[in-house]
Amino acid sequence: MSFLPLKERSFTVKIMSEKIYKLLQQGKRIDERTPYEFRKITMQTNVVEKANGSALVSVGSTRILTGIKVELGTPYSDRPNEGVFSVNAELLPLASKSFEPGPPDERGIELARVVDRCIREGKAIDLEKLCIIPGKLVYILYIDIYVLDYDGNYFDPSVISAMAALATCTIPKYSATGERVEGEYMRVPIRDVPLSSTIGIIKDKLLVDPCLVEENSLDTSIVVCMDSASNVVAIQKNSPGHIPLSLMESIINVAEEQISRIRTQFKEVIGIEKEGREHC
Amino acid sequence: MTQVIKPKLIDENGRRLDGRGPTDLRPMKIEVSVLEKSDGSAYVELGKTKVYAAVYGPKEAHPKHLAIPDRAILNCRYHMTSFSTDERKILGMTRREIELSKVIREALESVVFLEEFPRSAIDVFIEVVQADGGTRTAGLTAASLALADAGIPMRGLIAAVAVGKVDGTIILDPSDIEDKYGEADMPIGIAPGSNTIVLLQLNGKMTKDEFKQGLELAQMGIQKIYQAQREALRRKYGASVTEV
Numbered sequence: 001m002s003f004l005p006l007k008e009r010s011f012t013v014k015i016m017s018e019k020i021y022k023l024l025q026q027g028k029r030i031d032e033r034t035p036y037e038f039r040k041i042t043m044q045t046n047v048v049e050k051a052n053g054s055a056l057v058s059v060g061s062t063r064i065l066t067g068i069k070v071e072l073g074t075p076y077s078d079r080p081n082e083g084v085f086s087v088n089a090e091l092l093p094l095a096s097k098s099f100e101p102g103p104p105d106e107r108g109i110e111l112a113r114v115v116d117r118c119i120r121e122g123k124a125i126d127l128e129k130l131c132i133i134p135g136k137l138v139y140i141l142y143i144d145i146y147v148l149d150y151d152g153n154y155f156d157p158s159v160i161s162a163m164a165a166l167a168t169c170t171i172p173k174y175s176a177t178g179e180r181v182e183g184e185y186m187r188v189p190i191r192d193v194p195l196s197s198t199i200g201i202i203k204d205k206l207l208v209d210p211c212l213v214e215e216n217s218l219d220t221s222i223v224v225c226m227d228s229a230s231n232v233v234a235i236q237k238n239s240p241g242h243i244p245l246s247l248m249e250s251i252i253n254v255a256e257e258q259i260s261r262i263r264t265q266f267k268e269v270i271g272i273e274k275e276g277r278e279h280c
Numbered sequence: 281m282t283q284v285i286k287p288k289l290i291d292e293n294g295r296r297l298d299g300r301g302p303t304d305l306r307p308m309k310i311e312v313s314v315l316e317k318s319d320g321s322a323y324v325e326l327g328k329t330k331v332y333a334a335v336y337g338p339k340e341a342h343p344k345h346l347a348i349p350d351r352a353i354l355n356c357r358y359h360m361t362s363f364s365t366d367e368r369k370i371l372g373m374t375r376r377e378i379e380l381s382k383v384i385r386e387a388l389e390s391v392v393f394l395e396e397f398p399r400s401a402i403d404v405f406i407e408v409v410q411a412d413g414g415t416r417t418a419g420l421t422a423a424s425l426a427l428a429d430a431g432i433p434m435r436g437l438i439a440a441v442a443v444g445k446v447d448g449t450i451i452l453d454p455s456d457i458e459d460k461y462g463e464a465d466m467p468i469g470i471a472p473g474s475n476t477i478v479l480l481q482l483n484g485k486m487t488k489d490e491f492k493q494g495l496e497l498a499q500m501g502i503q504k505i506y507q508a509q510r511e512a513l514r515r516k517y518g519a520s521v522t523e524v
Binding site: 106107109110112113117121122123220222227230231232233234235236237238239240241242243244245248249252256 | 375382386477485491499
């Protein structure tokens, strides 16, 4: 696993890897979970009032804070009728001894880009409704993800928190001529809630939502993102190592099951407004 | 400012814009030892996609505190020239290049016997001279050859290719325009010796069946690329290469 500096990968890792594998053979985990059991997920929204949308999501003791700030700007020239969003992620030094201050490193960039792909390809946002004057004025959503506490698996809670922040995000309303409609706000038009599931692999065994100790001992891991119709919308093998081709089918099936379970909780906790939100 | 109209990517006869069928690779050219000064190098051309890779090392890790007592560190830089794309690419590393450097490095780490070279470093540089789709996979294909050319012990070569989905059809080796207007792009790197995946990304929408179909198509393409890799090594090193 790349999450641990290579120099810390030693015999202790090999011993732990053996131990985790033996437990998996008996259908067990080091933290008493079963192989396909997520840690407890909690979701809180509107935790930062100054942000247009925000969400604090925890999976076990891994905690992610996402905030969204909305600005006005010009659209991309090849997509004049669509609003714009960009995703950024920072692995804060307060979250782990393995994170360092400074601009996002390759792990932060990877996290941001995978969440971006999940939201973009999962068609989570109806971007055309974020256009005010075609070719001239559109909403720009800055979705910024911060890892606050890191106990393994920052991908899945980051996707959940980004989606929770989006689903509860309010943006100031503008008329078709670009005038601010005083006192009126609108919701970000959500079309779908794509979510992710990180699958860890040790030899021929799979596990979901690896905690830090597991993450450091895995052979490799893969992040699978799916929309509500169970289409695969993004994948990232995010650490060194081999995945036997014969395991791919079960990886996708395990991810599908996890994601639909998280989506059920998402619907219950966050709730999706009816208007223009068909799928969820 | 006009909305760009998506061109028809597959015609009535099932032919793609460049005349290929859905399961065809572009014309391929692979060579090793193409750069004089590096310890190992390779050149891969796939249609208009042109990529060099060079390897330096094993050598002293620099700075020294990065050295690991029981193995080598592997550094990888995937980089595109400013003129490789339609619009000039800004100088320096973009976020995309940083992400791709990471996934390519992780793929290479899976096959190199790093533990053979404690406290040292192996540097892999990938330079995309022209980008027409499939640059990360061509880069990975070239990098694994450059490592072999440098005589670095490996569990096996890596061959990589992308599959895509355009106009609802799963296709092999998408070009830039097919990637841009298509529905999905899935780069895959496989170590054919062990039949395992070492790089896998997906950007776009695929059903579970399409994903499975794509994976199978990629394996077919990868076998062809793997053959071409082995031939390139044979051309350089003659009959001494029996099995890689």
